[in-house]
Amino acid sequence: MLSYFIVTICSFISNLLGALWRTVSATAGSAVQEPPALAFMEELNPRQQAAKQLKQSFLQALLANDAQEVLRILHTSKLDIDTVLEVEDPGMVLASYKQGYWLPGYKLENSWAMGIHVCMMYGAVETALVLLQEGAAVNRMPNGKTPLHVACDVSNSDCVMLLLAHGAKISSLSLSGHTALHYCITRESVDCAKQLILKGADVNMPSNNNDEDTPLHTAARFAVPELVALYLAHGASVDAVNSFQETPLMTAAFWAFDSKEQIYSENHHLVCRLLLDHKADPNLQEEDNKTALHKAAWNCDHVLMQMLLEAGADTRAMDINGCAPLQYLLKVTDVRPMAIPELCYQLLLNHHAARVYPPQFHKVLQSCHEYPRVLEIMVNCYERLKPTRKWRAAIPDDCYKRHKDFYDSLFSVCTNTPRSLLHLTRCAIRASLGGFCHSRVPQLLLPPRLKKYLLLTPEGLLY
Known part of the structure; x- marks a missing residue:
């Protein structure tokens, strides 16, 4: 605290002297010579x-x-x-x-x-x-x-x-x-x-700063699978936590997406695969109660989401604000142009994610109106949905025109009447399988097309 105070005082004095010198220079004009004191300071004796x-x-x-x-x-x-x-x-x-040091530019x-x-x-x-x-x-x-x-x-x-x-x-x-x-x-x-x-x-020594990252956290952030494998082979704790209660798995999941370049990192995915193969717990929560699945959903990263879900990640885990991974996905669908969002929604719903409360479904339309395939998946996980006046207002007119066939089918099936018997049968089978749709449906003795239908694979229209 004392050193910070001293640095602040020195900075203030330096700025004050600089301002005084600029004032004197401006008054004297361009012909003013360098101050004798400064010139003397710059002169060096022969030695x-x-x-x-x-x-x-x-x-x-x-x-x-x-x-x-x-x-x-x-x-x-x-x-x-x-x-x-x-x-x-x-x-x-x-x-x-x-961290927190004030650094003058010339240094x-x-x-x-x-x-x-x-x-x-x-x-x-x-x-x-x-x-x-x-x-x-x-x-x-x-x-x-x-x-x-x-x-x-x-x-x-x-x-x-x-x-x-x-x-x-x-x-x-x-x-x-x-x-x-x-x-x-x-x-x-x-x-x-x-x-x-x-x-x-x-290999488990944390840094002595605000982060307290272990070398495994650092290797996970910079996506070096060879380093991760080396540390794990020499006893690195796979679920070590830093000062934010983040594990290396959470770190790799967060940094797997480059928001500036809008690309996904295969090396980060490989790091996550290594960590999960060494029994990293996908359901540990950091200080805000987010899991690795929350971070993967925030990135709209279907590859990593599938990896985590296969390892047992909980689709219904809630963060400190009561948001599950599905809510994180809804927040970023329209700002992840390189993502395939329908795969993310399909994965979560087939792994028993909690559905959006029907009266709030207009918020899904607000977030995903440019993605009819996402809306089709979301609508098909309900037996029926009753539209409200907010539905149409949530869809911009130009977007409605671009996807007119889909939206016409949406409003035709979302009424107060039951949907087709085929759809109701799908809902009944999915309800009976509960959280095992992703694993049990492929085992059913059904044609591949019907299996895709049960797993909510979008077809382009609602019926």
Whole structure:
């Protein structure tokens, strides 16, 4: 709290001085020269200039992986081997900050690092070996990361091996609270993770921050099946929870859909398959009582929904607001253009999802009016539905015209009279099977077309 207060005060003073200087500059005009005090601060005496030039030469040798030049500089000068350099780091590979820290913009393009960090960043193994043999510190973190964190972040297994052989601590936490395993987030970093585990890294150690994710959570979020399999094989808890009570399965289910690109991730699906094969519980609830099925329904992800339902996911589980997965599906049907929503509804209803309360069916029309196949599935799970005045108002005129044949059939069958005997028979069979429609209907000695009819496969019209 004290450090945050100090940073805030410094920021305020800096902004105030900046405003005063801009005011003075504007008054004096464009011909005003740089203030003598600032010019003096920027001037360096010969000794300082020589030290700056030496650091620059050292950095250039590191970047070029010139081990001989690095060794020459260390042996012919008084340069500290652990001197801190300012390095271009737009990708934030060298830097790690605590959550909530205020970061001035100029710090985001550069980071502070020692020579060994630079070698890790650029995979300069030969130069790194020279530094370590000359006594470079292996566990310091001038900008929040140790060299081992950096090596894992860039997925360089040779550098990881070298650091571990020279005493790198496998459980050191970066400033943001992550271990080296948490920085293994790509397929290329699998070998790094293997070496860390062989040296005793704890696959169940949570991050020391607001999330408290285990390495398995991280691998699930970034969808690296090889890492997930590795962690599970070495004793990772498949149902470990973070600070939000989310399991790795929930994490993978949520991140399986890229809302920006509007695509579904096969790797996330594979991660979920691995977790379920290792007996992950699909019905655990996070802090808002959502399950993995809620998250899959929110993404309108029929592949993942089927996977979860086959593993025993409860279609009637309710979140903290009393919403079941079907309600989540209704909320997003019209904003998931790459989805196949009718499959999602069909899956839920065939696994005994609770139906929408009939007087509220106009809300289904509001959400799904552009998807006649969804409406057909929803209507066919009732013996009968009585329309209200809100039904027609929920359907835009242009949409009604585009799907006129379907909507005409909808309003013709949804009256106060019973529907066809065939439909009533379907409802009776489904009611007798209860929550086992999905598994028992395929076993019935019926033609394939009738099985599809019983499972609510849409046909285009209601009758």
